[in-house]
Amino acid sequence: MEDKFVPNIVVGRLPLYLRTLQLMSQEGRRVTSSQELGERLGISAAQIRKDLSQFGEFGKQGTGYNIDFLTDQLRHILHVNKVWDVTVVGIGDVGHALARYQGFSNRGFRIVLLFDNSPLKIGTKVDEFVIQDISTLVAQIQAASVQIAMLSVPVDQAQIVTNLLVEAGVKSILNYAPINISVPSGVRVQYIDPVLHLQRMTYYLD
Amino acid sequence: MEDKFVPNIVVGRLPLYLRTLQLMSQEGRRVTSSQELGERLGISAAQIRKDLSQFGEFGKQGTGYNIDFLTDQLRHILHVNKVWDVTVVGIGDVGHALARYQGFSNRGFRIVLLFDNSPLKIGTKVDEFVIQDISTLVAQIQAASVQIAMLSVPVDQAQIVTNLLVEAGVKSILNYAPINISVPSGVRVQYIDPVLHLQRMTYYLD
Numbered sequence: 001m002e003d004k005f006v007p008n009i010v011v012g013r014l015p016l017y018l019r020t021l022q023l024m025s026q027e028g029r030r031v032t033s034s035q036e037l038g039e040r041l042g043i044s045a046a047q048i049r050k051d052l053s054q055f056g057e058f059g060k061q062g063t064g065y066n067i068d069f070l071t072d073q074l075r076h077i078l079h080v081n082k083v084w085d086v087t088v089v090g091i092g093d094v095g096h097a098l099a100r101y102q103g104f105s106n107r108g109f110r111i112v113l114l115f116d117n118s119p120l121k122i123g124t125k126v127d128e129f130v131i132q133d134i135s136t137l138v139a140q141i142q143a144a145s146v147q148i149a150m151l152s153v154p155v156d157q158a159q160i161v162t163n164l165l166v167e168a169g170v171k172s173i174l175n176y177a178p179i180n181i182s183v184p185s186g187v188r189v190q191y192i193d194p195v196l197h198l199q200r201m202t203y204y205l206d
Numbered sequence: 207m208e209d210k211f212v213p214n215i216v217v218g219r220l221p222l223y224l225r226t227l228q229l230m231s232q233e234g235r236r237v238t239s240s241q242e243l244g245e246r247l248g249i250s251a252a253q254i255r256k257d258l259s260q261f262g263e264f265g266k267q268g269t270g271y272n273i274d275f276l277t278d279q280l281r282h283i284l285h286v287n288k289v290w291d292v293t294v295v296g297i298g299d300v301g302h303a304l305a306r307y308q309g310f311s312n313r314g315f316r317i318v319l320l321f322d323n324s325p326l327k328i329g330t331k332v333d334e335f336v337i338q339d340i341s342t343l344v345a346q347i348q349a350a351s352v353q354i355a356m357l358s359v360p361v362d363q364a365q366i367v368t369n370l371l372v373e374a375g376v377k378s379i380l381n382y383a384p385i386n387i388s389v390p391s392g393v394r395v396q397y398i399d400p401v402l403h404l405q406r407m408t409y410y411l412d
Contacts (some may be wrong), residue, residue, distance in 0.1 A: 001351070015405035016386075023361075023385060030210050037250070040386050079408040093306045097299035100399070107401045108408065147411060148404065154230075172407035174400055177310050178244055178387065179229060188410060190403035194380055195313045197396035198292070198354065199221035202285040202379035204394060205353060 008105070010051050016041055017048065022106070025067050059132040080108025085146045087113040087170075089161055090153030091121055091131050094176050098150050099126040102159040113140060117157075134161070141168035152176040216257050221248055223254065228312070230271050240269040246399040286314025293319040293376075294369055296359030297327055297337050300382050302354050305332040315354070319346060323363075340367070341388045347374035358382040 047077040059065040075081040086109050088098050117134040149170045152159050158177035176191045208270035265271040281287040292315050296302050323340040355376045364383035377408050384399045
């Protein structure tokens with residue numbers, strides 16, 4: 001069912017639905033509704049029903065959604081019914097936090113490789129992971145068939161390292177460096193820059 | 207000119223324009239165009255012109271935008287022509303990285319207060335900042351008139367701490383805990399959850 005074209009903005013909401021369903025499941029809940037999901041997320045119930053209807057019929061009129069069933073379906077649709085290997089490149093404060101982040105488990109991801117270019121860091125450990133020399137990045141990522149990278153290098157290194165990641169076969173990059181990077185078609189980039197979010201809020205402050 | 211209603215999605219693109227202009231300025235550039243901005247950002251030139259036209263006339267037909275002038279205007283529009291005090295609550299790995307993050311300077315923000323509830327952390331320092339006891343949060347935030355918080359506490363603490371932040375007068379919360387939080391009207395929340403971004407990309411991977 002993933003073959004149908006679905007707008008990227010709809011795809012972007014599915015992880016929110018999945019996260020909320022997983023939290024409900026942890027709360028011991030069995031059934032929910034588009035109304036309840038909408039209230040938790042600040043999205044209209046109609047929007048949620050419309051988004052989900054792009055992928056099939058998941059709820060019965062009047063009885064709502066079975067949480068575990070819808071969770072499984074969304075994990076399948078988002079391809080996180082398996083665990084993806086992820087590399088973190090740039091082990092400063094942000095990279096270190098990512099390498100140790102507890103929020104990946106049970107959500108489809110695990111860190112498998114860390115890289116840095118500092119002789120002071122290469123060979124040292126973050127938890128069980130030894131930081132690898134960035135000069136070995138292409139070979140190691142190819143050997144491990146890693147398709148997803150989190151990029152937490154300085155701004156002036158971001159494009160250079162991106163080019164290496166692309167050469168190594170990485171298809172998805174989550175970029176924490178506060179600069180836009182260029183990638184060939186077939187490679188996707190998402191951005192995390194806290195200042196963009198903060199500035200989006202100060203617009204409304206005096 | 208900020209009094210006119212502007213859609214939130216347009217407001218959300220302004221920080222991207224500002225970031226790109228500031229990088230161009232650092233590169234020694236003086237003038238740019240909606241075409242060039244669009245190419246750097248993957249946004250159409252027409253969209254950029256339309257977004258900026260909501261706030262005034264910033265470029266001349268055929269001569270493009272003066273980078274420093276447009277930067278100043280965007281800083282004014284986004285209210286980051288001053289420096290906002292920010293508190294970080296929850297000094298685990300993520301909070302520690304935020305407390306030391308170098309990307310805030312010259313972009314309108316500075317960290318002024320750190321809080322945690324761990325006796326092992328309270329009283330210790332992150333750079334020049336002493337981690338404060340979360341039980342003093344409301345009083346200290348009120349005394350310092352801090353309006354912006356970054357929340358990096360565990361999921362099960364997020365709503366409780368949010369309520370304290372709201373009580374203290376915080377108006378903008380950047381939430382790193384992977385759960386939606388409820389706030390009264392007049393308080394804005396933005397979310398950063400790397401897994402949402404990763405899942406948005408695995409949808410397109412096999």
